[in-house]
Amino acid sequence: xxxxxxxxxxxxxxxxxxxxxxxxxxxxxxxxxxxxxxxxxxxxxxxxxxxxxxxxxxxxxxxxxxxxxxxxxxxxxxxxxxxx
Amino acid sequence: xxxxxxxxxxxxxxxxxxxxxxxxxxxxxxxxxxxxxxxxxxxxxxxxxxxxxxxxxxxxxxxxxxxxxxxxxxxxxxxxxxxxxxxxxxxxxxxxxxxxxxxxxxxxxxxxxxxxxxxxxxxxxxxxxxxxxxxxxxxxxxxxxxxxxxxxxxxxxxxxxxxxxxxxxxxxxxxxxxxxxxxxxxxxxxxxxxxxxxxxxxxxxxxxxxxxxxxxxxxxxxxxxxxxxxxxxxxxxxxxxxxxxxxxxxxxxxxxxxxxxxxxxxxxxxxxxxxxxxxxxxxxxxxxxxxxxxxxxxxxxxxxxxxxxxxxxxxxxxxxxxxxxxxxxxxxxxxxxxxxxxxxxxxxxxxxxxxxxxxxxxxxxxxxxxxxxxxxxxxxxxxxxxxxxxxxxxxxxxxxxxxxxxxxxxxxxxxxxxxxxxxxxxxxxxxxxxxxxxxxxxxxxxxxxxxxxxxxxxxxxxxxxxxxxxxxxxxxxxxxxxxxxxxxxxxxxxxxxxxxxxxxxxxxxxxxxxxxxxxxxxxxxxxxxxxxxxxxxxxxxxxxxxxxxxxxxxxxxxxxxxxxxxxxxxxxxxxxxxxxxxxxxxxxxxxxxxxxxxxxxxxxxxxxxxxxxxxxxxxxxxxxxxxxxxxxxxxxxxxxxxxxxxxxxxxxxxxxxxxxxxxxxxxxxxxxxxxxxxxxxxxxxxxxxxxxxxxxxxxxxxxxxxxxxxxxxxxxxxxxxxxxxxxxxxxxxxxxxxxxxxxxxxxxxxxxxxxxxxxxxxxxxxxxxxxxxxxxxxxxxxxxxxxxxxxxxxxxxxxxxxxxxxxxxxxxxxxxxxxxxxxxxxxxxxxxxxxxxxxxxxxxxxxxxxxxxxxxxxxxxxxxxxxxxxxxxxxxxxxxxxxxxxxxxxxxxxx
Ligand SMILES: [Mg+2]
Ligand SMILES: [Zn+2]
Ligand SMILES: [Zn+2]
Ligand SMILES: [Zn+2]
Numbered sequence: 001x002x003x004x005x006x007x008x009x010x011x012x013x014x015x016x017x018x019x020x021x022x023x024x025x026x027x028x029x030x031x032x033x034x035x036x037x038x039x040x041x042x043x044x045x046x047x048x049x050x051x052x053x054x055x056x057x058x059x060x061x062x063x064x065x066x067x068x069x070x071x072x073x074x075x076x077x078x079x080x081x082x083x084x
Numbered sequence: 085x086x087x088x089x090x091x092x093x094x095x096x097x098x099x100x101x102x103x104x105x106x107x108x109x110x111x112x113x114x115x116x117x118x119x120x121x122x123x124x125x126x127x128x129x130x131x132x133x134x135x136x137x138x139x140x141x142x143x144x145x146x147x148x149x150x151x152x153x154x155x156x157x158x159x160x161x162x163x164x165x166x167x168x169x170x171x172x173x174x175x176x177x178x179x180x181x182x183x184x185x186x187x188x189x190x191x192x193x194x195x196x197x198x199x200x201x202x203x204x205x206x207x208x209x210x211x212x213x214x215x216x217x218x219x220x221x222x223x224x225x226x227x228x229x230x231x232x233x234x235x236x237x238x239x240x241x242x243x244x245x246x247x248x249x250x251x252x253x254x255x256x257x258x259x260x261x262x263x264x265x266x267x268x269x270x271x272x273x274x275x276x277x278x279x280x281x282x283x284x285x286x287x288x289x290x291x292x293x294x295x296x297x298x299x300x301x302x303x304x305x306x307x308x309x310x311x312x313x314x315x316x317x318x319x320x321x322x323x324x325x326x327x328x329x330x331x332x333x334x335x336x337x338x339x340x341x342x343x344x345x346x347x348x349x350x351x352x353x354x355x356x357x358x359x360x361x362x363x364x365x366x367x368x369x370x371x372x373x374x375x376x377x378x379x380x381x382x383x384x385x386x387x388x389x390x391x392x393x394x395x396x397x398x399x400x401x402x403x404x405x406x407x408x409x410x411x412x413x414x415x416x417x418x419x420x421x422x423x424x425x426x427x428x429x430x431x432x433x434x435x436x437x438x439x440x441x442x443x444x445x446x447x448x449x450x451x452x453x454x455x456x457x458x459x460x461x462x463x464x465x466x467x468x469x470x471x472x473x474x475x476x477x478x479x480x481x482x483x484x485x486x487x488x489x490x491x492x493x494x495x496x497x498x499x500x501x502x503x504x505x506x507x508x509x510x511x512x513x514x515x516x517x518x519x520x521x522x523x524x525x526x527x528x529x530x531x532x533x534x535x536x537x538x539x540x541x542x543x544x545x546x547x548x549x550x551x552x553x554x555x556x557x558x559x560x561x562x563x564x565x566x567x568x569x570x571x572x573x574x575x576x577x578x579x580x581x582x583x584x585x586x587x588x589x590x591x592x593x594x595x596x597x598x599x600x601x602x603x604x605x606x607x608x609x610x611x612x613x614x615x616x617x618x619x620x621x622x623x624x625x626x627x628x629x630x631x632x633x634x635x636x637x638x639x640x641x642x643x644x645x646x647x648x649x650x651x652x653x654x655x656x657x658x659x660x661x662x663x664x665x666x667x668x669x670x671x672x673x674x675x676x677x678x679x680x681x682x683x684x685x686x687x688x689x690x691x692x693x694x695x696x697x698x699x700x701x702x703x704x705x706x707x708x709x710x711x712x713x714x715x716x717x718x719x720x721x722x723x724x725x726x727x728x729x730x731x732x733x734x735x736x737x738x739x740x741x742x743x744x745x746x747x748x749x750x751x752x753x754x755x756x757x758x759x760x761x762x763x764x765x766x767x768x769x770x771x772x773x774x775x776x777x778x779x780x781x782x783x784x785x786x787x788x789x790x791x792x793x794x795x796x797x798x799x800x801x802x803x804x805x806x807x808x809x810x811x812x813x814x815x816x817x818x819x820x821x822x823x824x825x826x827x828x829x830x831x832x833x834x835x836x837x838x839x840x841x842x843x844x845x846x847x848x849x850x851x852x853x854x855x856x857x858x859x860x861x862x863x864x865x866x867x868x869x870x871x872x873x874x875x876x877x878x879x880x881x882x883x884x885x886x887x888x889x890x891x892x893x894x895x896x897x898x899x900x901x902x903x904x905x906x907x908x909x910x911x912x913x914x915x916x917x918x919x920x921x922x923x924x925x926x927x928x929x930x931x932x933x934x935x936x937x938x939x940x941x942x943x944x945x946x947x948x949x950x951x952x953x954x955x956x957x958x959x960x961x962x963x964x965x966x967x968x969x970x971x972x973x974x975x976x977x978x979x
Contacts, residue, residue, distance in 0.1 A: 031928055031930070032930075036935070036936045036937045036938055037937075038937075038938055038939075069946070071945045071946045072944075072946035075941075075942070075945045076941075077941050078941075083214070083215075084214065
């Protein structure tokens with residue numbers, strides 16, 4: 001079945017799954033608790049594409065997003081996967 | 085939940101709204117109100133009346149009969165009225181209609197089959213489990229009701245259903261027959277608890293029949309206090325008036341019902357009761373006339389108290405009136421620093437600062453208290469209005485007790501003393517659209533009755549002096565004063581976060597004056613120089629020059645250089661720069677019109693100081709100095725504005741309509757050009773009529789014609805302007821203002837001297853008004869320049885009647901635009917503020933909300949404060965290189 005890969009769309013920034021073992025380090029660097037991070041819904045189209053690459057992504061996983069910013073060029077932000 | 089928020093121990097998770105049951109209303113009631121009277125002849129509250137002492141007290145001396153508290157102790161208690169017949173609650177008409185539609189008129193079950201009910205119930209359960217918002221749940225409910233309402237026959241008992249219509253606001257009809265609230269209540273009572281969740285109700289907390297009132301709560305008297313006028317006359321609150329009406333009709337209805345009066349009379353009274361209860365809740369219910377006071381003023385009932393701009397939320401909770409504030413007209417005072425604000429003595433004596441008495445200031449405080457609340461004398465000296473003892477008691481200082489209180493004054497007391505020079509206050513002008521709308525100022529007590537401030541501070545407040553008023557707030561705590569001084573002081577806001585440039589700076593005459601002082605480096609005699617510098621803090625003049633006759637003189641640029649920081653190096657183009665003069669190749673210092681500013685080691689070498697140097701929003705020199713530190717910037721602006729006043733008041737500067745006088749030949753020339761252009765448009769129209777006009781790509785022929793005509797006529801106006809400007813040189817005061825950027829533009833001048841030009845509405849030539857023509861003065865279908873809003877006259881010459889009308893049409897568009905824009909942007913502002921008001925930037929530059937949720941990982945993605953940036957950029961390489969390499973870099977940059 002041919003499915004459209006949203007990540008290939010120009011307006012969709014790069015998304016990566018953060019490996020479980022790196023999560024703690026990143027959260028410490030950010031100085032944020034997981035529940036205070038911005039969220040991404042489990043049903044988000046991007047996650048469905050990422051699951052094709054990484055396999056099942058459980059609730060609570062960290063997603064790294066690299067996007068363009070008019071002020072800072074390329075920036076990295078994080079979102080946590082939530083139930084929808 | 086959130087350790088980020090200091091002092092926040094609890095966070096509201098959800099709010100549940102429910103209905104009051106009749107039982108609950110009776111249970112919380114302290115008294116059953118049965119008479120419509122309020123006070124007896126002695127002015128004492130009547131028992132079981134609307135002012136019954138069980139509902140609280142508003143008169144000092146009396147005690148509440150429920151809790152025994154005095155005026156300020158008793159919180160007030162509800163009473164209740166037993167309604168003779170049930171009435172519909174207007175607030176729930178929509179719900180009642182839904183429930184009547186969705187349920188069976190016979191058995192009261194929801195009109196869905198059992199399996200459908202099961203499916204819908206599961207759907208709701210699922211949605212709840214997924215954490216659906218109340219709005220999402222409401223959406224499901226809406227669908228269920230729609231579905232159930234569409235069934236003509238009850239799936240449970242087989243009863244045939246009838247169509248129910250609503251006669252606004254509260255009358256329900258079933259196929260034309262009126263349903264009484266009693267019948268409606270009975271139907272709602274029949275709906276079983278199990279069906280309620282499907283209708284969006286929680287049977288544990290609410291029943292639908294409670295939406296039809298049988299008991300009415302009476303709010304505590306504290307909520308509707310009696311007002312005693314100066315004449316001793318009593319005046320009741322609007323709510324009380326309304327409750328009186330309700331009780332009166334209720335009584336009559338009960339009597340008539342009990343005595344078995346004819347149905348017709350009972351129905352009339354019942355409807356009247358419904359009217360009164362409806363308007364008691366909402367006196368702006370559509371479909372019924374609002375209840376009025378004897379004077380004809382509509383009553384303010386429950387909904388009116390809460391709703392809209394004047395309602396409880398927007399007027400009393402989101403925004404409050406405060407003490408220690410003042411409001412008056414503003415006027416300019418160029419000899420104040422930008423940090424200062426002139427406060428009238430009268431206001432300064434009313435506004436106070438609390439000062440705690442210590443062993444170090446006790447003698448001084450005694451002196452202040454001794455002066456009383458209204459010290460006499462030529463010179464303003466602070467007195468005090470109150471002292472606060474350590475036990476919290478306030479003592480008002482009068483002339484009589486001043487001496488006494490001063491003696492008793494001790495360490496730990498607080499003296500509320502009058503404002504003195506140097507006190508920090510907040511100064512504000514509405515609409516407060518950005519943070520510079522409220523800045524910290526230092527008080528300067530002055531005579532007369534207006535607030536005064538330096539003109540350079542007009543742009544951030546967007547203030548002028550045509551009657552504008554501003555507010556002033558006196559800070560009451562040490563922390564607030566520290567914050568205001570460090571964060572809010574005017575000098576800390578010279579650079580705007582909006583564009584990273586200076587928003588506080590020279591305007592109008594400042595720019596004209598600096599132009600006059602520096603353009604082509606004029607010479608001034610010693611006397612002139614002293615006069616112009618007399619407002620500044622300079623004891624010595626620079627070394628004078630000598631002319632061939634041995635007279636001493638000074639150059640304007642030298643005088644200006646006095647106020648520049650010593651180590652400043654920069655260069656930029658003046659506002660008056662005109663590339664065509666130098667054949668599009670800048671010749672820097674050698675500029676024939678002195679339009680290239682060169683500053684070396686704090687000396688102005690060449691160029692004219694105008695808007696591009698010191699103007700608010702545009703000033704490059706200002707921008708540069710502001711980045712050297714706020715103290716330096718404040719000093720520069722203070723000095724610059726003072727120097728400007730010195731220069732322009734000594735030299736004198738006048739503008740009049742004769743500034744726009746141009747020679748007769750020029751006027752003839754302009755006429756020629758306009759006549760030529762009008763002829764050209766006629767030719768275009770002729771071409772169009774013959775169908776010979778070639779359409780521009782992507783345009784219709786008509787559009788092409790319009791475009792061409794607009795182009796020709798705009799060209800005509802520009803040419804006319806050019807001829808006019810040829811005769812308007814830089815010796816002309818109006819031209820000086822326009823070219824230096826002080827005020828107006830060359831277009832304004834050419835419209836006065838030459839031709840006003842095409843008027844337009846929505847970017848198009850005027851075309852509406854009468855059938856196929858703009859005015860009856862023209863033939864139908866006339867597309868010519870004059871028939872479609874071209875004004876060939878100048879403002880100076882005056883407009884013909886048709887031109888005047890066209891000009892008004894064009895002018896109106898501008899007025900409408902601003903009116904629409906302000907109302908829309910106000911609403912947008914409100915919504916933005918509501919969404920963003922509690923976001924903050926924390927130490928590591930993350931943007932978080934009060935719960936610590938991250939909104940941005942780094943403020944603005946780059947963590948840059950726009951007021952500390954260079955026009956929004958992180959670093960200004962030019963600035964750094966100039967600082968390091970100086971002259972060498974600037975000269976290299978020119979290539
Ligand atoms: Mg005004
Ligand atoms: Zn009480
Ligand atoms: Zn039925
Ligand atoms: Zn030049």
